[in-house]
Amino acid sequence: MKPVAVTAIFAFLAYLLLTAGSGDVLFWSWPEIVAGVLIGVVVGGLSASWFCSSGNMRMAHPFRWVLLAIYSIGPLFVEIIRANIDVAIRVITGNIRPGIVKFNPGLSTDLGKLLLANSITLTPGTLTVEVDDTTGVFYVHMLNVSEICGEKEMCDASDIFAFFNMPAWIRRIAE
């Protein structure tokens, strides 16, 4: 029953997001709210087994979504801007040392790995090429491998992100 309720509420909220601005009850009209409830119940009944297939209800807590929003407009955005300026300079000067390095963030859940791999790929200059599912090791292609990181067998999070400890943020959000 719980997966159905979670999926129905999620579908209802997504419907409200798409139809905002339709009326006078806050931002919505009554017909849209009623339609949203009906569609939410139907979607919840049909797709709960797929939507909650991991059986893990951690992300149902609203606090984690607030934390995810703070993460994406705070640390992630700052990193993206810093890395973009860096890559823009490298495009102009042509000064690059590319290479694939190993990096073990120590994450265990699939969602955590997805979020971190997406964060790495979205930051310019770093690109997740492969993730080893059994050991959790990330193989990251970097546009500019530093001397220290190139020598080491396993790179640290500080070699890949400049300012923030991203694996710790992801662990707080998703694990």
Added chain:
Amino acid sequence: MDAEIIIFICIAIGLLACTLGVAGILRFPDVYTRLHAETKLTTFGSIFLCLGIIAYVLSQYLAGGDAQYIVLGLHTLLALIALAFTNAIGAHAISRAAYRAGIKPEGVVDRLSEVEQK
């Protein structure tokens, strides 16, 4: 007007990033480094173009516009989230496929070649 200056700055940053992305495709040596320039810089450019739209929407709504501006702003925000996710996943899929197809990266280290002996 202040809002117009913010909008112009956002659009200028977006266009500059997209232009540099195109320059990066031409300048970088192999497929992986080109993916950096192509997908990341253009994503960054799109983010700032969308932020320009959102700034425009907010300025119009606060100046007494109707609810249609909220719809435009929210849909732009959703497009931005979808763009960020799909662009990252697409870049990962292309690079992984390229590696599996046997294209070796140019560069100083390649830790993946030490394990990929399956």
